[in-house]
Amino acid sequence: MPTRDKLLEVIALQTEVAGLGLELDLDLGRLLDRVVKRTLSLVDADGAALEMAEGDEMVYRAAAGMAEGSLGLRLKRSHSLSGLCVAQGRALCCDDALLDPRCDRAACERLGLRAMVVVPLRHHGVTVGVLKAMSKRAGHFEDRHLSLLGLVSQLVAAAMYFATRYAPGELFHKATHDGLTDLPNRSLFLDRLHASLAQALRDGQPLAVMMLDMNGLKLINDGFGHRAGDAALLEFARRLVGGLRQSDVAARLGGDEFGVLLRPLAADGGLEATMQRLAAHLDGSFAFEGRLLQIGASIGAACFPEDGVDLSRLIELADQRMYRHKRGLQQAHA
Template sequence: MPAKTQLLDIIAIQADIARLGLDLSGTMSLVVERTLPLIGADGAAIELADGEEMVYRAVAGLAEKQLGLRLRLGESLSGLCVRTGEILYCRDAEDDPRVDREACRKMGLRSMIVVPLRHKGENVGVLKAMSRVPDQFDDADVRALRLLSDVVAAALYFAAKYNADALFYKATHDAMTGLANRAFYIERLRNALALHRRDKRPASVLMIDMDGLKHLNDSFGHRVGDAAIKEMARRLAACARESDTVARLGGDEFGMIFSPVDQPMNGALLVHRIEDEIAQPLSFEGHTYPLRASIGLAEYPADGLDVDSLLETADRRMYRVKRLHHGGVEHGGVSERAQ
């Protein structure tokens, strides 16, 4: 059996999952975060199978930069776990022929436990715990992760029991707004960059932060704040085409990917069009409330060639705009090059 403290931790995790309801994305994020202290892991991930690929849908610690990453199912320990349905333990990635050694070295990963996640009798993914240290885990850790995987599997069942497609949808979309979630946003950005490296067409990445949500919540209550988040989501979606991606990244933060875009792309016009769409006051239950957002723009390939650099640039520009807003200055989230 797992250690007594581990059992108590798993019970606490289960209680927290119950409070999340049918929010599968939130459940997976909670589980990977809590896996780290549960068994002393340096990283954790939930990977779900999608056709012949494994997709990182929730990550923590050592695996944090892998969110949205796709790997061939037949070329990883996680894929082997899904195919066999067995719990797999890699004591040292340096001498285990089942793992992708180069990928492990890139992450700094030496040992890992991989446990299957079952849904309706099928292995649909894995819960993986990782360590930078060889042979980090013991039998109690393996059993604890097995129990935790059962908790995740139950969440998969209850989130998807009414609809055959609900499992994928719940794993990739925000429960409140119906927009893509952070994992799916980053996955779509990876895919867009891979496409544009071939055809050389540009793309635009936006980070958007609502202004004044805390004031709405504190002054008028969370029902008004939730209505503002939903309305912001609706207005951002109205600015997007079928080929674009709109996501709620968490709290009051949103993201957009415009892909493809025409060359040359006028970033200022794009940002101002979105600002105009947002600017109308929110009408809710007979009252009106102001809506505004700070927007940062990064353009591929001019501002970066990879996911991290584009998101960091857009995020930095968004916070610069937010500081200007707080200082009472109206400003669009135009790229630094265009100013």
């Protein structure tokens, strides 16, 4: 049986989720992030993930600890313990992933995972995903860990029900889109980047990753309140989408951070010209309750294959170049 202290942790998580729901109208993406982070201490795990069943794949929609860099990771349902959990609708435990034929051994080796437990997440009577806890140590998990994760999975399932009570199909959308702007969130953006880079490696066609920081949000929040800040974010998102092609992907990564996937790259002037056009489209004032508020963007980008073939490296380079652009704008206005 779980200890009293661990049961109190579950109650504390339940209180957090209730508060989160009242504050955010059950923003499912943030809820899932909160759950996986609390799962680490709850079962003394090195990593945790929440995977959704999408077609014949299991997709990481929230991750923490050793799994944090794996958002968007896709596993075949037929070759993973998570997929088996969905098929059977019951909790499963693996003592050693390197020896267990039910596991995707290659994926486990990449993560450094040796032991794991997975419990089903049910929505409208259907198992739609799993909550997974991971350990670097073989044989780490016991029955008490399964019991605790089972309690958490029931909590998440109840939250999912209320967050998507109008239609079961909204579950995927709420888990993969930003609640304010309705743009893809970080999880879905990384998913699209993984898929596009894999395709680019096969066909040799270039792509670009752009990272953007919205300029002016803090001044607006401080001077006019968060309603004005939300209006600014919505206007920025509208302009961002309006300045891109249908084949491009724009996402809100969190706070005032946005990302863009450009594929294929535009032939008219190249990436630099695209960035300049987009910056001009994003910069400027907008009206809010009789006032003109100013917004703009700092932008950085990295290209495949010129800047590398590793996704993490491309994102890091684009981020560095964005901050360099931001510093240049700050110096120009100093």
